[in-house]
Amino acid sequence: MNGLSLKEYEKFSAYLDGELPAAEARQLEEQIKAHPEWRLAIEELSATRDLLRRAPRYRAPRNFTISPEVARQYARKGWLPSFISFRLSAAVAALAMVAALVLQILPGAGLASRVAMAPAAAPQAELQAMPTSSAVEKTMDTQAAGQPQASAPAESAGEATPPPVILWGDNSGVISNMGVARGMGGGGGGCEPGQPGCDVPGGGIVTYNNEKVGSPMQGGAADTIAPAPSGGGIVTYNGVPPDRNVVGEGSYIPPMTLPAGSAAGPSSSPESQPTATPEAARSAAEAESANPILGFARGDQAGQIIAQAPITQAPTAAAVEVAPSAGVREVHAAAQPFWSPTRIAQVGLVGLALLALVAALLLRRRG
Amino acid sequence: MDEIALVQSARKGDLDAFNRLVLAYQDMAYNLAVRMLSDTDIAQDVTQTAFLSAYRSLDSFRGGSFKAWVMRMVTNACYDELRRRQRHPTTPLEPVDEDDEEIESPHWMAGDDPTPEEALERRELDRAVQRCLEGLEEDFRAVVVMIDLEGMDYLEVSASLHKPLGTIKSRLARARLKLRDCLHRFWELLPSAFRLESERNA
Secondary structure (H helix, E strand, O other): OOOOOHHHHHHHHHHHOOOOOHHHHHHHHHHHHHOHHHHHHHHHHHHHHHHHHHOOOEOOOOOOOOOHHHHHHOOOOOHHHHHOOHHHHHHHHHHHHHHHHHHHHOOOHHHHHHHHOOOOOOOHHHHHOOOOOHHHHHHHHHHHOOOOOOHHHHHHHHHOOOOOEEEEOOOHHHHHHHHHHHHOEOOOOOOOOOOOOOOOOOOOEEOOOOOOOOOOOOOOOHHHOEEOOOOOEEEEEOOOOOHHHEEOOOEEOOOOOOOHHHOHHHHHOHHHOOOOOHHHHHHHHHHOOOOOOOOOOOHHHOOEEEEEOOOOOOOOOOOEOOOHHHOOOOEOOOOOOOOOHHHHHHHHHHHHHHHHHHHHHHHHHHO | OOHHHHHHHHHOOOHHHHHHHHHHHHHHHHHHHHHHHOOHHHHHHHHHHHHHHHHHOHHHOOOOOHHHHHHHHHHHHHHHHHHHHHHOOOOOOOOEOOOOOEOOOOOOEOOOOOOHHHHHHHHHHHHHHHHHHHOOOHHHHHHHHHHHHOOOOHHHHHHHHOOOHHHHHHHHHHHHHHHHHHHHHHHHHOOHHHOOHHHHHO
16 A cells, blocks of 8 residues: 555545545645555556446446336335334334243232142131141241241142141231242241342241241241141131231231241251240240141131142242221132233233234345 | 436336336346346346336336335346356356457446546456455345445345345445455456555555
8 A cells, every 4th residue: 555544545546536624635635645655545546447437338238227017016115014123023023022021020920820730729728637747747847947938838839738828917017018929938038028039939838037027937946936827728727826926007917936847957956046035935835726827826817727838849929919998808719821911911912022023024134 | 307207107007117227227137137147148138138128017106115025036147047057057257259368348238438548447347346346245245235246225225135224234334344355366457547555655
């Protein structure tokens, strides 16, 4: 390039075509006088351009006019075909795929389908049997080792019959504050309401920390852990708890103890167990007579079973409804079919995306 | 009838008006296609396709230079063909007969009844230019063909290729530089009239 930069050649090229602004053209002409190599470079570019201009032109060997027959065949594009262009089709495809993914991720959407695919709930009669299975022991071990709450139900759910969901007290704030997940989660994690990972309904053990009012399920002591009945039921409790167990808006969470058949947890790892208060121990002793839920069941108010909640490997609080007027929580695990509205919408969106993709490719090919 | 009126009539469905526009630009369109594709037969198909696309897309013409708009149709059709060609082998520029011998003085080349010597010189120049154009990238080739071989101005090319004016200038300068270097290899084959001044003085 004779030491000249591409920028200077761009200037020379535009100068040759008269596309350089007048001021720049005058400045360039002055520079050409001082730089003979610039003049040579411009001359070579000019000669190349002249050579190209002298190259023969090709004439059309025939007319490319359009006959009426062809014109009818290639009918003019209307508004719709021009509107549904390649770009629009591509955009539709992208949006549809994003919408389908969002539906999958949204809480309750994909989860609902998982609940729907869960096994049927166990009969309510199974709730009478206390869980002495390995699931409970596993949960206890996990809790003693300081594992997060959610891991315990995940393990137990994989091996044993899904345990029930147990709700205590008569205040709707219990569910909302504690969350069904923490109530059933084995008690170890110290989850706060709304904390991620704490809203997973768990493996059938309800724990209660009576040391800290307002933070139920936090740091549950081993001797206040009550295994839930097997069979995947939901139990509500309307008992009147001691004053120290006040939770939220007057709702109460009674301390619970393990049944005799499942005492492996507390004794196996005492160093990791928080100390229970004397009140809690006394309450737990009183509650042992109230199966399946051990707590402050007061006669006819204890342990009303209202629904079965199948808990899957990824248990959720899906389809939980609270009926405040009844004074008893009603928890429903809605058994949705595989073709739920969400699933249908997802499949429809994916189908739309595929159609738009095909349309985009066809339009692209046609140009 | 001027071009604007023809375009208006064509948009209203007047096929004759559109065909008059086709006749006005078909040589330019075909020449562009031949220079871009180096194949006269395929250039015919591409030119016809481009005019059909133009007819079907007349409603999308928003005014401005109709020549630039039509050339955009041709350029797009050429790009499509080049993409298709990448998946399939191509064919040479020179028309050949049944024995693969190059046809002398092809009838499709424009000329004003030149003498045999002039025709020979033009053929040599055409071959050299086409060989060098083939060595350019498609985007550079389109710019230099439209400006130096078709005589379009920068703005028309900018509108045709949907590129900023600065991009057109840059591409043109690069293309001219590459063509200058390439054509140096053909100097001795070209008649002295086509050689560069510096070469003649050397």
